[in-house]
Amino acid sequence: MRAKTLRSVFVPVLLLFLSSPSQAQKLKVFISVDMEGITGVVHGDQTGAGGHDYNMARKWMTADANAAILGALDAGATEIIVNDSHGDQRNLLLSELHPAATLIAGSPKPMGMMQGIDGTFDAVMFVGYHAKAGTVDGVLDHTISGAAVYSIRINGIEMPELGINALVAGQHNVPVVLITGDKAVCEQAKEILDDKIVTAQVKEGIGRYAAKNLSSERAQQLIRQQAKAAMEKRKEIKPYKLNPPYRFELAYVRSSQADNAMFVPGIKRLNARTIGFQTEDYITGYRLLRGAISLGRE
Numbered sequence: 001m002r003a004k005t006l007r008s009v010f011v012p013v014l015l016l017f018l019s020s021p022s023q024a025q026k027l028k029v030f031i032s033v034d035m036e037g038i039t040g041v042v043h044g045d046q047t048g049a050g051g052h053d054y055n056m057a058r059k060w061m062t063a064d065a066n067a068a069i070l071g072a073l074d075a076g077a078t079e080i081i082v083n084d085s086h087g088d089q090r091n092l093l094l095s096e097l098h099p100a101a102t103l104i105a106g107s108p109k110p111m112g113m114m115q116g117i118d119g120t121f122d123a124v125m126f127v128g129y130h131a132k133a134g135t136v137d138g139v140l141d142h143t144i145s146g147a148a149v150y151s152i153r154i155n156g157i158e159m160p161e162l163g164i165n166a167l168v169a170g171q172h173n174v175p176v177v178l179i180t181g182d183k184a185v186c187e188q189a190k191e192i193l194d195d196k197i198v199t200a201q202v203k204e205g206i207g208r209y210a211a212k213n214l215s216s217e218r219a220q221q222l223i224r225q226q227a228k229a230a231m232e233k234r235k236e237i238k239p240y241k242l243n244p245p246y247r248f249e250l251a252y253v254r255s256s257q258a259d260n261a262m263f264v265p266g267i268k269r270l271n272a273r274t275i276g277f278q279t280e281d282y283i284t285g286y287r288l289l290r291g292a293i294s295l296g297r298e
């Protein structure tokens with residue numbers, strides 16, 4: 001009798017426990033936040049510490065990040081890691097960041113804009129991203145370093161930061177589901193990554209230093225709505241991968257910068273200002289690329 005009573009109580013409770021979605025489903029989101037693609041940002045005075053509009057732009061950056069966090073939460077996210085990915089990576093205002101998120105701040109970090117990603121995540125979001133160096137109507141267009149980099153090619157494809165970073169996520173089988181920024185970066189994301197990626201276009205460039213912007217309120221509504229939609233679509237969006245070996249080509253702005261990179265064994269000179277190297281493992285190549293860019297910062 002006693003065993004039967006116990007069974008009649010515990011079996012349903014056990015089944016309830018096993019079927020409870022809150023117990024079983026974890027949904028982890030990694031958000032990399034840059035600054036040039038933030039709503040309202042159109043000039044270096046807004047993106048560089050010391051610029052007279054910088055502190056205001058940090059608030060805008062935090063607001064765009066919060067909108068993406070809210071959209072992820074709307075879709076059931078249980079853990080959100082935000083990586084500050086701009087400049088010295090000390091821009092987001094922790095005191096204003098949504099409490100559901102954890103913030104990775106500061107630099108240098110071995111994986112830079114992708115510090116913190118691993119295979120336990122379900123989705124990646126790029127917030128405030130910008131187009132690659134040499135893009136017409138790309139607000140503050142550049143690739144990693146305006147001072148050092150003219151262009152970066154990986155396996156022959158000229159890459160914006162979004163492609164270089166999405167390949168890191170792809171190594172962990174995690175798709176980039178959302179990008180926010182200007183019209184040009186949204187177009188480049190659809191060209192290079194799976195075109196099912198969800199975009200939130202918060203501004204349209206008019207040259208490099210001007211843009212037509214949505215109001216802050218409308219931009220945040222759009223980002224939140226698109227972030228939720230992106231999470232709901234995440235299983236349809238393929239992680240970004242290229243086949244090894246990975247052939248990196250880095251064209252510097254000046255030939256003297258390529259001279260500096262010649263200190264590193266394994267790096268070859270392709271022409272006056274271009275260096276190249278090849279790796280079997282993408283993460284190794286990504287780190288060497290960042291090292292070579294640092295050597296180019298004279």
Ligand SMILES: [Zn+2]
Binds near residue numbers: 034035036085086087
């Ligand atoms: Zn940036």
